[in-house]
Amino acid sequence: MSDHPSTYEPKTGVEKWLDQRLPIVRLAYDSFVDYPTPRNLNYWWTFGGILSVCLMIQIITGIILVMHYVPHVDMAFNSVERIMRDVNYGWLIRYVHANGASMFFFAVFVHMFRGLYYGSYKAPREVLWILGCIIFFLMIATAFMGYVLPWGQMSFHGAVVITNLIGAIPVIGGPILTWLQGGFAVDQPTLNRFFSLHYLLPFVIAGVVILHIWALHVTGQNNPAGVEIKSKEDTVPFTPYATVKDGLGIILFLMLFSLFVFFMPNALGHADNYIPANPLVTPAHIVPEWYMLPFYAILRAVPDKFLGVVAMFGAIAVIFVLPWLDTSKVRSMRYRPVMRWFFVIFVVVCLGLGWCGGQLPDDMVFSIGTNSDGNPIGLNYVWLTRGLTFYYFAFFLIIMPWIGLKEDPLPVPASISEAILADHAKKKG
């Protein structure tokens, strides 16, 4: 918290000398050692630390990969194959980088759902939430451009489809598309600039992460009870309590990470991306990476080209304004008996959208017979996606404001320490 006085005392002469010139050790001590942390944080709160590790892994492996990768349409694919076959431990570094992207998104989704459930976006943490949304958006852009670099079939045609989304904007879309691609099709200029930006954006993300942590330390952390820190009894020092808890979370997460890297490194990828890019043939079943699938499903749910793009970007934009859509006075859904069920449905809907995004739109979810032409009748993926898309937007635009006004929340504890004592009493009794 901002009003927490610094307790750092430089012990050695060097520390004293430095502290008077650049108090960087003091900053680190006050932020990560003696920082007062709510004592009721659960394991869902370890994903912030996990995400920092993810970003570091991506930057380190990425810088190494650039030492061997060639951003040229004729050589990119082969240079990636060379990394896999000839470069010492190249296979390991590339698999860590490729699966690291998936792990990063998995962690960020958990982190976002946690924020949603415990109301971490509510006043005074709106700026903290928006900075997080910016990081998420930058992650999507970075991951998309990174996926283009191996210049496989999915890379190429993914780049074609996603850049053409911009072309859907009326009047100015065409010139912007040409400007973005650097030509009249996805080609060498596109690959070159995507490579440049893919290298840049992670450092921009790191910058926004610093702002995100700064904002977090100004307002203080939210916690499962959703009540602010009121006294010293509500907190424990960051070190050792949060450091150790985060450490365990990180170790468990890295075990999951290793499971993918060492035992199923291509499970989350697509086989077609091991075919060199061919502008003349689009793969029969083109899908983005799994973490983009919910947004891809929303794009396809809308029959109109421009409105589809609007809906897809709207699905991300609506997350930014969430702090002003929630009308409830209670922060944590632990004390919101109605809203928590809508939250559970929302999580299922998001998973459902991801599932639909990976299917062919006209395929059947289930059929109840056939019509006179012999075509099956029933629910196809387009209509299922439309239903799920409706709930996705309704959750933010209708349910959030409406339930907040109508719901009778459970009694909220007066303080964090009271919440903990009540929990203990319940367990004993």
Add this chain to the structure above:
Amino acid sequence: MSEPEKDHGTVVGEDPNRRDFIYIAAGAAAVGAVGVIAAPLVSQMNPAADTLAMASAEFDLGKVQEGMQVVIKWRGKPLFVRYRTPKEIKEAEDVKLSDLKDPQTDADRVKKGKEQYLILVGSCTHLGCVPTFGAGDFGGWFCPCHGSHYDTSGRIRKGPAPLNLAVPEYTYLSDTKVKIG
């Protein structure tokens, strides 16, 4: 109190109007400078001169067999050259304009007397995927990405694509040779 200050200000040249002028002039110069610096930095992303100098392609129609299509690369995109069967031509010509999302007659999309050869940019007008030959509900093309159906004239009939497959500019150099672009 205010009088002497004002006098004092006038004497040493702190006329507020002159200050305002300096602020506005400096601000305008800064905005102009940023614009002048930004213009080349933005413009470099547009197609370079060599990219703009796109070659035209010549193609011998004798390579295409009736009922088939040949795909060639033209300006970084696929180009479809389809030799249509009489049945396919008739299907394309018989369609009522009122049934079309992007109304255009088949005659407008081919050269007169050469109705059998349909030359199109093979890039779906939805999001740029390459449609599959001979598939879909209308016997023309089907885009695997988001399910757009095109007829045997390359016109959009069903699905999210807003426009017909584009017809590039081309001329017949001889009876069987075309120059595209």
